[in-house]
Amino acid sequence: MSLITGLHHVTAITGDAQENIDFYTGVLGLRLVKKTVNFDYSDVYHFYFGDEFGTPGTIMTTFPYGKSLVNGRHGKGMLNTTAFSVSIDALDYWLNRLDQFNIPYKQPQQRFSGEVFIYLEDFDGLGLELVFNDKDDRKGYYNGFIPKDYAIKGIHHVEIWLDAYERTAALLTTQMDHQIIAESSDRFRFGTDNIPGKYVDLLCTPNVLKGLAGRGTVHHVAFATADAQSQLEMIEKLNKFGLEHTEVKDRKYFTSVYFKEPGGVLFEIATSGPGFDVDEEFASLGEHLSLPMQFEEKREHLDGVLSKINYPTEKYR
16 A cells, blocks of 8 residues: 555745635635644644645645745745646636636646646735646535535645756655656656646756745645554655654644655655544534644633634635
């Protein structure tokens, strides 16, 4: 069995908390499946957006540090674009929706067979795509205002810019259960399977400036593994590949191991469970501030320093 089953989540460094809620739940129509805090810096929110259950492969997460945070710069050595998967029939709907809310985007283009995409950015300048295709059987989250058939189904792929792709490709193919899926010019697509939610696109961009971390950039990308045992087996493979990594970290909803891939992007191996219902019922996911035990004694303090947010947002219906 494969130790890596596909993508788990992408985590970005962002600015205003309410703008995060407005964009990902309002404009894009994802569900806020968890409202918690950054486990490494608890005075900052950690939002998880995804499908109805927060299924691995559908999750976009943000650390909203505030509008005063300096903008980052897209560039090589970074994951610069997170792509979401949408039905091929939904293109006109999404063009109209983005126009309706004055969200700038690039005109539709084709990539590989049967794949049409548009590039856009969130309110912090984070690179995003909507990829329209007929290969995704996942059910998108129905939020009551975006038609079910047009809802975002989850992450389609992530796009990493590199000086050269070979060492990262070797890591993916020899240690992380990926294989080459497609290539075109300087783009190489790898995947654990040939379906959305399983893809990593590597772009060779030697003449591009090095990316800089900051607002509007990706902090890390997480790959899904089944459980603690498969995670330990992955650690053994990382050791054999000569990659330094963290200890296993308890993130309450999954456990994590972090390491830098050869091109400099922070990778995470995250377990697929226990899931987001360990401290909330599925029907009320994301409605309350959920904290790990080590921060419960700080709840009153956190209620005072974390900004107040309005959810669900109504202005994008």
